[in-house]
Amino acid sequence: MRDELLRRFEDFGARTALFDRGTAVTYAELLKRIGETRQLLALHGVKPRETVVVHGDYSLDSVAALFALFLDRNVVVPVVTLTDTTLDTLVEHCRPGHLIRTTGAGTEVEDLAGVAEDPTDGADAVHGRLGDPDAAGLVLLSSGSTGAPKVILHSLDVLVGEKLEKRPRRRENALNILMVLMFDHIGGINSLLSTLLVGGTAVLPRHRTPDEICALIERHRILVLPTSPTYLNLIMVGDYHRTHDLSSLRLITYGTEPMSEELLLRVRKTFPGVRLLQTFGTSETGIATTTSESSTSTYFKISDAGVEYRIVDGELQLRSRTQFLGYLNYDDDSLTEDRWFRTGDLVEEAADGYLRIKGRAKEVINVGGEKLLPLELESVLMGSPLVEDCVVYGRPNAITGQSVCVDIKPTGELTRAALRKHVTEFLAGRVEPFKVPSKINVVDTIAMSDRMKKLRSRPGADEE
Amino acid sequence: MTERIQGVVVAALEEINLTREEKIPTDQVLDLCLYGDSGVFESMYLVAFLSLVEENIEDEFGTEVSLTSEKAVSRRVSPFSSVRRLIGFIEEELELVGVRG
Incomplete structure (x- = not known):
């Protein structure tokens, strides 16, 4: 090899x-x-x-x-x-x-x-x-x-x-691809290997701002843009598709977070003639090749010889050739006894076998494709002397899919502005920037369910 | 009401300026472009700024408005293209829930 x-x-x-x-x-x-x-x-x-x-x-x-x-x-x-x-x-x-x-x-x-x-x-x-x-x-x-x-x-x-099973492409057919997905994400590694092992060109961005991405597409006449709904949204809201020539694009793939029908319609209108393809993958099972029902549909089929899927109680389960070997620090509780990976994604299956992602079975917050679990951020925040208790939850956001919100019961009297300043400073360097809550509420009590679980559902939190 | 909303937006810009090296000018604030080719914010900072404005609106008017709704992002002329348009959008949203200046 x-x-x-x-x-x-x-x-x-x-x-x-x-x-x-x-x-x-x-x-x-x-x-x-x-x-x-x-x-x-x-x-x-x-x-x-x-x-x-x-x-x-x-x-x-x-x-x-x-x-x-x-x-x-x-x-x-x-x-x-x-x-x-x-x-x-x-x-x-x-x-x-x-x-x-x-x-x-x-x-x-x-x-x-x-x-x-x-x-x-x-x-x-x-x-x-x-x-x-x-x-x-x-x-x-x-x-x-x-x-x-x-x-x-x-x-x-x-x-x-x-990737080596795919034959190298001839020079005139080689694709160039913009590496929008990250170097430490399964999607990024997958794009890099699929490009380089068959002789394509990977264009590496520096800052991944929508502005830079569009400038690179224009400059390098990019054919393939693997991206996420959030990026597409940011490009369109900022009108960057009008200030740059993006006519070279032939294929836009999107994944890492759910795509709403409204957004897909806007993408379709903004990029007529570009094929839109939903990808599906997890850090645990790798990226699966999919077929979208059409460029205007959020329904897709997993059409990958290396990936099997099944739906159990509404949850999508996968078993793939590129499946992970295990967690080094967690129990393999997301694997079933027969080694299927529980994705945590709730899907519905149409009569013709096409799937659509409805939401998450777990409490994952997805900010533009970057994911966090509420418990994770709560445990960091509890380390602050000014936080007596807190609850982290996601709220719908039409730009980034969801945004991170936190209700905090402070240890003393604190204004919202003072608490926000403290939280921002406290989290800097402790967590990645996308995990810093964009909204902070000061509360007197943290609501608990009857099983002493923090209640994370908020009005509007499930409207997706 | 327009002035009250403008006050809220400017306060948010000033708060953001506290932590920025390159200050956002607030003198010709109505024509300030927030996002896009000559915008003062990069994408993720825009989201943070909008959340801050949402919080300040809630404190000032006692009601929540969403500035990152499908409605806001799908406008042909983006409400983020200038502070004037953002204020206009907030005003419309407040009127919808019955808040009047």
């Missing part, structure tokens, strides 16, 4: 693999950088099978690090925003030996031996769970209920292997 990947990159040679900060990088240059990164890793004593954190967003450096670690059979943990909580969780459950920073100029390797006790033993334990001594691993993080993210282990060999 590794030989096949290297042979393909060599064959693609002078084709453009990446546009990083406006500079074209050929496959030959990418290969060279991968080789240099492997030498650098060896120089720092990074051993095969060790777990290595890669901190940074898409760049030539981070992409080269990903492939270098794949070739060296390491367990890779890509992380775009590295908070203290995240690093603590990784140190505890993955025992990473090294941290690669690609956030500045060039690639820096840090030894984590002093931080993680016995890094090599621990790393071997993680690698051991891959079940194949010659495989590489991939660790992704997703929102967990205790405040610490869920640590999800995948076989990177399985993910790469699946």
Whole structure:
């Protein structure tokens, strides 16, 4: 598999693999950088099978690090925003030996031996769970209920292997794709692998503002835009589709959060002639190929030979070839006894087999495709001396799907403005920016249900 | 009522300015473009700003209005294109729920 990947990159040679900060990088240059990164890793004593954190967003450096670690059979943990909580969780459950920073100029390797006790033993334990001594691993993080993210282990060999089954595209048919989805998300990794392993070009954005995204589409004549409903909304509300020439677009895929019928209608009107395709995926099962009923329909079919689905009590369950191997820090309670993954998505099935997502079975708040569990943020907020009790919930928001709200019972007399200032400062650096509540209410009591569960439903919270 | 709403919007801008290095000018505030090609906010900051205005409206008028409704985002001329249009939108929404200046 590794030989096949290297042979393909060599064959693609002078084709453009990446546009990083406006500079074209050929496959030959990418290969060279991968080789240099492997030498650098060896120089720092990074051993095969060790777990290595890669901190940074898409760049030539981070992409080269990903492939270098794949070739060296390491367990890779890509992380775009590295908070203290995240690093603590990784140190505890993955025992990473090294941290690669690609956030500045060039690639820096840090030894984590002093931080993680016995890094090599621990790393071997993680690698051991891959079940194949010659495989590489991939660790992704997703929102967990205790405040610490869920640590999800995948076989990177399985993910790469699946993409290598597709034949390389001829130069004239190669696609260029804009990497709107994140480097540490399953959708982002999936887009990157599906593009590079068949000889396409990945255009790497820097800030992901709708303005920059549209400018890049115009400049690089982008054909494929994998995105989310929120991004499409932000482009249209800001009129960026009028200030930039987006006529090169042939396919827009959207996923990571539910698409409303109203929004889909506006997208259809704004981008006539562009095919719209809903994707479906989870960090645990990978991205499934889907067929949308039509470009004006939110109904879709899972049409992927590698993915089986079934509906149990209204909830969609999946079993896929690219399924994760387990959580490193949580019980596998989202897996049924027969190893089906419970997505938590409530779906309805039309007579012709098409599916539509109705909502979530769990209390996940989805802010523009970024997900958090209320308990997670509540447990962080309870760490503040000014918060006696609190309840976090989502409210509908036509721009980002949902927004994060919190009712707080403060420990003393505090105005809403003062409390908001405190919460914003308290959460800075403790959680990712999208988790900071956009709305804060000061309350006298926190409502509890008769089973002592916090009541998180609010007027309007279920209108989606 | 327009002035009261304007006061609420300006107060929100001033609060945001406290934490911004690059201050948003509030002198020609009615023509200030909030979002879009010459807008002062990037997307996620726009959402935070709108929430703040919603909170301030609730405090000032005792009623909630949504500035991120399907109605707001699907207008042909966006209510976020200028402060004047945002004020107009808020005024319409308040009148709908029976609040009059």
